[in-house]
Amino acid sequence: xxxxxxxxxxxxxxxxxxxxxxxxxxxxxxxxxxxxxxxxxxxxxxxxxxxxxxxxxxxxxxxxxxxxxxxxxxxxxxxxxxxxxxxxxxxxxxxxxxxxxxxxxxxxxxxxxxxxxxxxxxxxxxxxxxxxxxxxxxxxxxxxxxxxxxxxxxxxxxxxxxxxxxxxxxxxxxxxxxxxxxxxxxxxxxxxxxxxxxxxxxxxxxxxxxxxxxxxxxxxxxxxxxxxxxxxxxxxxxxxxxxxxxxxxxxxxxxxxxxxxxxxxxxxxxxxxxxxxxxxxxxxxxxxxxxxxxxxxxxxxxxxxxxxxxxxxxxxxxxxxxxxxxxxxxxxxxxxxxxxxxxxxxxxxxxxxxxxxxxxxxxxxxxxxxxxxxxxxxxxxxxxxxxxxxxxxxxxxxxxxxxxxxxxxxxxxxxxxxxxxxxxxxxxxxxxxxxxxxxxxxxxxxxxxxxxxxxxxxxxxxxxxxxxxxxxxxxxxxxxxxxxxxxxxxxxxxxxxxxxxxxxxxxxxxxxxxxxxxxxxxxxxxxxxxxxxxxxxxxxxxxxxxxxxxxxxxxxxxxxxxxxxxxxxxxxxxxxxxxxxxxxxxxxxxxxxxxxxxxxxxxxxxxxxxxxxxxxxxxxxxxxxxxxxxxxx
Ligand SMILES: Nc1ncnc2c1ncn2[C@@H]1O[C@H](COP(=O)(O)OS(=O)(=O)O)[C@@H](OP(=O)(O)O)[C@H]1O
Ligand SMILES: Nc1ncnc2c1ncn2[C@@H]1O[C@H](COP(=O)(O)OP(=O)(O)O)[C@@H](O)[C@H]1O
Numbered sequence: 001x002x003x004x005x006x007x008x009x010x011x012x013x014x015x016x017x018x019x020x021x022x023x024x025x026x027x028x029x030x031x032x033x034x035x036x037x038x039x040x041x042x043x044x045x046x047x048x049x050x051x052x053x054x055x056x057x058x059x060x061x062x063x064x065x066x067x068x069x070x071x072x073x074x075x076x077x078x079x080x081x082x083x084x085x086x087x088x089x090x091x092x093x094x095x096x097x098x099x100x101x102x103x104x105x106x107x108x109x110x111x112x113x114x115x116x117x118x119x120x121x122x123x124x125x126x127x128x129x130x131x132x133x134x135x136x137x138x139x140x141x142x143x144x145x146x147x148x149x150x151x152x153x154x155x156x157x158x159x160x161x162x163x164x165x166x167x168x169x170x171x172x173x174x175x176x177x178x179x180x181x182x183x184x185x186x187x188x189x190x191x192x193x194x195x196x197x198x199x200x201x202x203x204x205x206x207x208x209x210x211x212x213x214x215x216x217x218x219x220x221x222x223x224x225x226x227x228x229x230x231x232x233x234x235x236x237x238x239x240x241x242x243x244x245x246x247x248x249x250x251x252x253x254x255x256x257x258x259x260x261x262x263x264x265x266x267x268x269x270x271x272x273x274x275x276x277x278x279x280x281x282x283x284x285x286x287x288x289x290x291x292x293x294x295x296x297x298x299x300x301x302x303x304x305x306x307x308x309x310x311x312x313x314x315x316x317x318x319x320x321x322x323x324x325x326x327x328x329x330x331x332x333x334x335x336x337x338x339x340x341x342x343x344x345x346x347x348x349x350x351x352x353x354x355x356x357x358x359x360x361x362x363x364x365x366x367x368x369x370x371x372x373x374x375x376x377x378x379x380x381x382x383x384x385x386x387x388x389x390x391x392x393x394x395x396x397x398x399x400x401x402x403x404x405x406x407x408x409x410x411x412x413x414x415x416x417x418x419x420x421x422x423x424x425x426x427x428x429x430x431x432x433x434x435x436x437x438x439x440x441x442x443x444x445x446x447x448x449x450x451x452x453x454x455x456x457x458x459x460x461x462x463x464x465x466x467x468x469x470x471x472x473x474x475x476x477x478x479x480x481x482x483x484x485x486x487x488x489x490x491x492x493x494x495x496x497x498x499x500x501x502x503x504x505x506x507x508x509x510x511x512x513x514x515x516x517x518x519x520x521x522x523x524x525x526x527x528x529x530x531x532x533x534x535x536x537x538x539x540x541x542x543x544x545x546x547x548x549x550x551x552x553x554x555x556x557x558x559x560x561x562x563x564x565x566x567x568x569x570x571x572x573x574x575x576x577x578x579x580x581x582x583x584x585x586x587x588x589x590x591x592x593x594x595x596x597x598x599x600x601x602x603x604x605x606x607x608x609x610x611x612x613x614x615x616x617x618x619x620x621x622x623x624x625x626x627x628x629x630x631x632x633x
Contacts, residue, residue, distance in 0.1 A: 007046045016165075021066075024093075037170055111190065116211055129161045133163050149161040242345075291316070294310050299332065465540070473494035483623070496526070511611070566594040570590055574590065601614060
């Protein structure tokens with residue numbers, strides 16, 4: 001028989017294991033007994049190995065073997081006594097409690113004792129404070145409950161605290177567990193000491209803050225009882241590729257930064273896969289690993305009161321539930337947003353060309369096509385973005401967040417958005433002297449152009465970027481070249497953020513160019529590279545999402561990457577007279593944001609009218625931007 005695999009259970013499962021091993025759940029002796037809520041979930045590969053070996057070895061978070069569990073039958077045999085986690089000394093077995101504290105009343109507590117309850121507890125005589133502090137319980141966090149218990153025990157004449165890791169799912173077995181510790185001694189519940197006030201707490205709320213808590217207990221309660229909007233928060237967007245997760249998540253992050261002093265961590269699916277989850281595939285197991293990693297990071301952020309915004313596909317319900325659990329165990333709130341844009345619309349958008357590839361069988365296991373997406377039943381809000389503006393769709397999320405009193409971003413920001421500052425007003429950041437950018441501003445290009453003089457003489461290089469470099473950016477490149485005529489002061493080119501190398505201009509956009517007597521038959525698409533970005537003096541993207549994509553990889557390029565609409569808006573609103581590189585530096589210093597409202601909409605596969613609208617939009621923007629970007633003689 002093969003060796004039993006090792007596995008570290010979830011915190012709640014570790015709690016259950018402890019109760020099983022100490023006999024607190026007797027006659028239950030293992031996981032998964034018929035009708036028992038005490039279960040153990042093994043990852044598929046561990047499950048397979050455990051079945052082969054007939055057992056699994058459960059280890060603590062540091063890898064110390066705790067128990068051998070027969071598998072799949074589930075009987076647990078101890079290998080060592082647990083010694084992980086804070087307040088371990090308070091974790092006595094039922095037998096130890098019965099022996100050490102025989103004859104004492106057992107007071108069962110799930111919250112901090114109020115002043116009134118403390119007074120009433122004095123009448124009970126010597127006490128055992130049995131603190132139910134399993135990992136997935138709502139209410140006062142376990143460590144705060146135990147600290148408050150120790151203070152209370154100090155204030156009472158003879159009282160000791162015992163930690164009982166009873167989880168919420170084992171609540172049906174609560175009486176049995178309490179009895180195991182109390183034996184034949186008297187049992188009193190905390191709520192019997194003073195009546196609960198009306199109205200009773202709502203599900204998920206606690207009564208630990210009801211009544212008066214003064215002194216040291218009061219301090220513990222107040223520190224733990226953070227208002228919902230002060231607690232760690234994980235906003236988790238799930239939905240199909242192209243449903244709008246990243247767009248909405250990004251818009252939400254911008255709102256948070258504009259409206260509050262909170263810092264935000266963004267964990268976008270694509271970005272995580274280039275970093276934290278680099279190398280993972282799209283198999284079910286790898287997707288689960290990917291989501292659990294995101295969940296782990298997000299939970300750590302929530303543990304410290306932070307705000308994390310996650311936007312992976314996260315197609316499996318069970319993995320999303322695990323993330324919820326991780327976040328709640330860390331004291332944070334998990335807020336699930338289902339971006340429920342239907343597959344047909346996502347496929348119509350196909351902004352990365354992935355659905356087309358998946359349909360052709362070039363991408364295996366593509367979500368929605370050849371890999372499942374399990375619709376969440378537990379989302380706090382469901383948003384279908386079809387036919388709606390981003391602002392409108394975002395509003396649904398903001399309303400739900402505000403309604404749950406988690407984060408109110410619905411009001412206008414207190415400070416009106418600063419108007420673009422001129423370079424002189426801006427102070428120490430990019431300085432423009434005699435119409436030339438300072439070396440600091442253009443550090444990235446120093447390797448290419450040796451001296452500022454030579455740099456000023458060199459033609460200004462514009463790189464246009466869109467998704468696949470077949471619709472919008474080739475049009476921008478060709479139309480700009482046409483518009484610029486035979487000037488040698490500006491050089492234009494284009495590239496795409498995703499795939500599709502060596503494709504001609506999309507037919508609908510080529511037709512628009514032809515209608516303007518511009519030939520684009522020689523054009524072939526290419527992917528944007530670090531070198532292309534380095535070489536460019538200014539990069540103009542079709543959408544804010546393209547800009548973000550570029551800056552996620554090369555944040556140092558932020559002073560030269562704009563959306564075309566953003567730069568046009570700057571030129572128009574600032575009334576600037578700067579030209580060429582000076583204009584680029586000035587626009588960078590203005591710190592205007594690339595609002596998606598300024599994007600050139602994607603005409604791909606949307607017919608001739610959409611192509612015409614995109615072409616006309618680009619024409620208008622180029623008419624504003626190109627004269628300003630052309631250096632003066
Ligand atoms: N086979 C397959 N299925 C789904 N998606 C695929 C696949 N291959 C690549 N991509 C691209 O990867 C992005 C999804 O990555 P995620 O990490 O969010 O996926 S998952 O949560 O692990 O399922 C997804 O990005 P979004 O469009 O932003 O969702 C795709 O661009
Ligand atoms: N109301 C809307 N909300 C969000 N995205 C929208 C909306 N309407 C159109 N879109 C477009 O849909 C696409 C969604 O892409 P993205 O946010 O990257 O999706 P995902 O991250 O889910 O793959 C973007 O091109 C976006 O501009």
